[in-house]
Amino acid sequence: MWIYEKRLEYPVNITKPDPRMAKLLLAQYGGPDSELGAALRYLTQRYSMPDDRVKAALTDIGTEELAHYEMIGAMIRQCMQGATCAELDQAGLSGYYVIHDHGVFPVDPNGVPFTTAYIACTGDPIADLTEDMAAEQKARATYEHLMNMTGNEQILEPLYFLREREVVHFQRFGECLEIIQGIYNGRSSCSCRNARRRRP
């Protein structure tokens, strides 16, 4: 069950059209290391995790990623709002406009649609958590690339916030990996009502 709160996790107020950045921000909306990919990755992987703490972290971080997906959607919407066809054309968004108008659709900046091929779910906790840590670092790098591409303070401010969250999530996934390794090495016990050793 999820409950919607009619509020962004961090405010977004972009008051002038910036179609060039709208196009680039699509990277975090429908690209390989996007917030959509992050949310789906964690909410999908949690079922096969052997420890309650790790299931909780994947559920809650996956939920926060949905709030980030909404923030990026709001940023793209506000960057496109009021942009003329000529401005969209100049920003390289004419192809996007013909298909989506000012709608906010999950594609990458080159128009490649989002695919679940961007995420993985091996069912192996070590493999999945290692992927999650890499995903957070890739998203952090993408945010830094986006920040290098603009001087617009109204865009930079929410990007600073989102970049920082990737760092925190990386930290939590590192702790999840330690929890799993501790269980496999026999150093700690599994926090799970249906504990079942999967490896010797």
Next chain:
Amino acid sequence: MDQDRLALLKRIGEARFTCVELNLYLDTHPDDMAARADFNTYSDKLQTLLDTYTSTYGPLMNFGQCALDTGSYVRSPWPWETV
């Protein structure tokens, strides 16, 4: 949206963010009593702010989380339209 309402939303955002951050930490450290105490403090603070907001401006959440006046939930500004 008037300044008082924006200021209250900002305070709700700050309290909610603190709860989210402590919640993620508690996911991997469920027995950290100091973090639990911090979480309870901010959770109470958030609830008080949400109650104030709801009684003044209407519900921020639906599905039964806030005393519901569906009309005002539907018609209150959508978060990407606050500019």
